[in-house]
Amino acid sequence: MNDNLHQLRCFGCGARIRGAEAQPDFRCAACGELFEVEYPGWEQRKGPDRPNAGALKWLWRERRCSSEAVDHSGVWRFRELLPILESFGNAVTLREGNTPLYPLTRNARALGMDQLFAKHQGMNPTGSFKDTGMTAALSVAKERGFEWVACASTGNTSAAMAAYAARAGLRSLVLIPEGKIAWGKLSQAMDYGAVTCQLNTDFDGCLRLLTEIVRQSPIYLLNSVNPYRLEGQKTPAIEIAEAFDWMVPDHVIVPGGNLGNSSALGKGFKEMHELGLIARMPRISVIQAEGANPLSRFFRAHRGAAFEPVEAHTRATAIRIGNPASWRKAARVIEETGGWCLDVTEAEIAIAKAEIGAEGLGCEPASAVTLAGLKKLRANGRVAASESTVLVLTGHTLKDADYTIDFHRGTLLNDQEKSGREAEIEKLRRNAVVVDATPAAVLSALKEQAG
Numbered sequence: 001m002n003d004n005l006h007q008l009r010c011f012g013c014g015a016r017i018r019g020a021e022a023q024p025d026f027r028c029a030a031c032g033e034l035f036e037v038e039y040p041g042w043e044q045r046k047g048p049d050r051p052n053a054g055a056l057k058w059l060w061r062e063r064r065c066s067s068e069a070v071d072h073s074g075v076w077r078f079r080e081l082l083p084i085l086e087s088f089g090n091a092v093t094l095r096e097g098n099t100p101l102y103p104l105t106r107n108a109r110a111l112g113m114d115q116l117f118a119k120h121q122g123m124n125p126t127g128s129f130k131d132t133g134m135t136a137a138l139s140v141a142k143e144r145g146f147e148w149v150a151c152a153s154t155g156n157t158s159a160a161m162a163a164y165a166a167r168a169g170l171r172s173l174v175l176i177p178e179g180k181i182a183w184g185k186l187s188q189a190m191d192y193g194a195v196t197c198q199l200n201t202d203f204d205g206c207l208r209l210l211t212e213i214v215r216q217s218p219i220y221l222l223n224s225v226n227p228y229r230l231e232g233q234k235t236p237a238i239e240i241a242e243a244f245d246w247m248v249p250d251h252v253i254v255p256g257g258n259l260g261n262s263s264a265l266g267k268g269f270k271e272m273h274e275l276g277l278i279a280r281m282p283r284i285s286v287i288q289a290e291g292a293n294p295l296s297r298f299f300r301a302h303r304g305a306a307f308e309p310v311e312a313h314t315r316a317t318a319i320r321i322g323n324p325a326s327w328r329k330a331a332r333v334i335e336e337t338g339g340w341c342l343d344v345t346e347a348e349i350a351i352a353k354a355e356i357g358a359e360g361l362g363c364e365p366a367s368a369v370t371l372a373g374l375k376k377l378r379a380n381g382r383v384a385a386s387e388s389t390v391l392v393l394t395g396h397t398l399k400d401a402d403y404t405i406d407f408h409r410g411t412l413l414n415d416q417e418k419s420g421r422e423a424e425i426e427k428l429r430r431n432a433v434v435v436d437a438t439p440a441a442v443l444s445a446l447k448e449q450a451g
């Protein structure tokens with residue numbers, strides 16, 4: 001069976017190449033920009049390769065009852081929208097996707113909103129949305145006969161890559177910035193058997209170095225410059241649309257690091273729109289940390305200003321990226337959908353994370369920028385009370401338990417970072433207390449904290 005119907009199109013100069021012709025660093029040989037996957041068969045309105053919207057909705061629902069592994073995957077269940085493999089029998093899957101969409105009732109009430117939801121991508125097999133992209137790109141690596149795969153990572157990409165590589169019987173190499181990633185993530189890469197190198201540089205430096213390495217040896221690059229990652233990462237958009245019975249929400253908000261995920265979700269919604277699966281696009285907004293905000297600066301600057309990388313600083317390590325590879329793609333998504341790009345402070349991130357935790361969900365600090373950003377958008381009147389909004393929670397709370405513990409112990413933020421928000425922070429803090437092993441002592445501690 002030949003399921004492969006795709007080609008690659010340069011996002012800069014528009015050059016088209018076959019998938020197998022891509023350079024090892026996935027940059028266009030002519031102009032240096034990134035590629036995106038496109039499906040020529042979708043263009044002819046009545047062509048045999050153009051998916052039929054009604055039939056697909058039915059087929060995708062049927063697959064939920066199937067006993068096949070590829071049908072259980074929340075990525076490959078939608079495989080008609082990502083025909084990137086020679087054969088879907090080659091898909092390497094950990095049953096990723098199919099993540100829950102939770103109502104955020106208390107946060108909605110606090111914001112005066114009717115419909116606020118969290119699409120929790122932290123509920124993936126390795127605890128972040130990176131699994132949805134990794135199943136796609138790693139399956140391509142396996143199909144093309146690579147023995148080694150590699151990524152530079154702020155942590156979650158390496159955790160996902162190492163797991164999928166191990167499942168496929170491939171070897172994996174991880175480059176991470178020394179001391180700047182969360183232990184939970186590093187432990188996963190070790191657990192799944194990756195060769196892990198901690199380098200004395202930041203994420204951007206790791207990616208630069210790896211780009212040189214893959215040009216010199218036959219190692220398959222699995223960072224989000226790899227366009228197949230984005231094909232997997234667009235499937236949460238399909239899940240969101242399906243969950244809303246194909247009546248998409250008004251607004252989807254995503255954290256922005258290397259900006260692959262926002263680009264992918266935009267691509268997902270756009271393709272569904274073009275194929276007639278949905279009648280309109282949601283607004284897509286991207287939120288960055290104040291200390292790692294090159295895209296937000298770009299949008300704030302005057303039209304025509306150049307994109308300027310920054311040196312990134314934030315405790316939300318998953319978005320500690322100063323020179324995001326996919327900024328052009330993400331900028332286009334924001335512009336085309338009428339979304340916004342803004343940044344939030346360390347205190348705003350910490351408060352929002354505690355508020356998501358208090359709803360019984362929890363997430364990584366990087367994921368909490370979505371709620372922090374929404375609060376700003378509500379405060380300045382850009383988002384109306386009636387707008388249905390989905391926050392994409394990108395990672396699981398256990399990924400960075402140190403952050404949570406530091407917050408509740410009161411050691412996360414310095415005085416300057418806390419300034420003006422002290423009362424809000426104190427109200428959310430739930431530090432573990434040491435008490436005598438007697439009922440009276442425990443009951444008195446209870447009284448104190450309940451007050």
Ligand SMILES: *Cc1c(COP(=O)(O)O)cnc(C)c1O
Nearest residue numbers: 156257258259260261318394395
């Ligand atoms: C990777 C990651 C991000 C950033 O996604 P990009 O595609 O790099 O913009 C945000 N949150 C978490 C938890 C991540 O793992």
